Amino acid sequence: MKKVEDYIKKNRDLFILKENQSDNSISNAEDKLKFKFDTDYKEYLKKFGLISFKSMEVFGIGVKDNSHLSVVKNTLDAKNEENNFPDNSVVLEYIGESNYVIYTMNKGVYQYSSNSLSFITDNLEKYLLMRFDEVASL
Numbered sequence: 001m002k003k004v005e006d007y008i009k010k011n012r013d014l015f016i017l018k019e020n021q022s023d024n025s026i027s028n029a030e031d032k033l034k035f036k037f038d039t040d041y042k043e044y045l046k047k048f049g050l051i052s053f054k055s056m057e058v059f060g061i062g063v064k065d066n067s068h069l070s071v072v073k074n075t076l077d078a079k080n081e082e083n084n085f086p087d088n089s090v091v092l093e094y095i096g097e098s099n100y101v102i103y104t105m106n107k108g109v110y111q112y113s114s115n116s117l118s119f120i121t122d123n124l125e126k127y128l129l130m131r132f133d134e135v136a137s138l
Contacts (some may be wrong), residue, residue: 001043004128008048011136018049018062029061032072035088038105040124045071051128056135058128060087078102084115092127101127 008015026045030036037045043078050060050069059071066073078100086104089112093101101120107120108122121127 001040001047004125004132005047005078007129007132008051014053016052018060019047021046021049021061025061029072032065033075033090035105037090041103041105042091044124044128053132054135056093056131057136058131059090074084074100078112082112082115086110086112086117093131103127 004077008017023046024051024136026037026042029045036079045061048060049062050071051058052069057069059069059074068074071090071092074094075089077086078091081098086102088106089102089110091100092103092109095101095111099111101109102112102122103109109120109127111118111120114115121130
């Protein structure tokens, strides 16, 4: 996540983060979602908590469970609404009309829509950097 950290440092006034999340906060989210997060996702949560950048909101922790930015709320909502929501996955972003960007532990980032998956990238950091560039160009 070094490249993400560097990008944020250069543009810090444009970002809202919930930095420095504890291992306990991460464990609580894992318990509520009933699966363990992989190393990359834990690093994201620990360093950033969540990321808001212009029109982009990448869900995370460090907010109340009922917040629109809570990864726990958004993932549980998606699981309740979608019969075949992938196991060991969290919602990164909601992009409207039952379309989500999800991160599946140890597999990568996908767009999920009505029971179909479209591969975006195998790496969470790559995805975040790609989205930063997209949003910055708007």
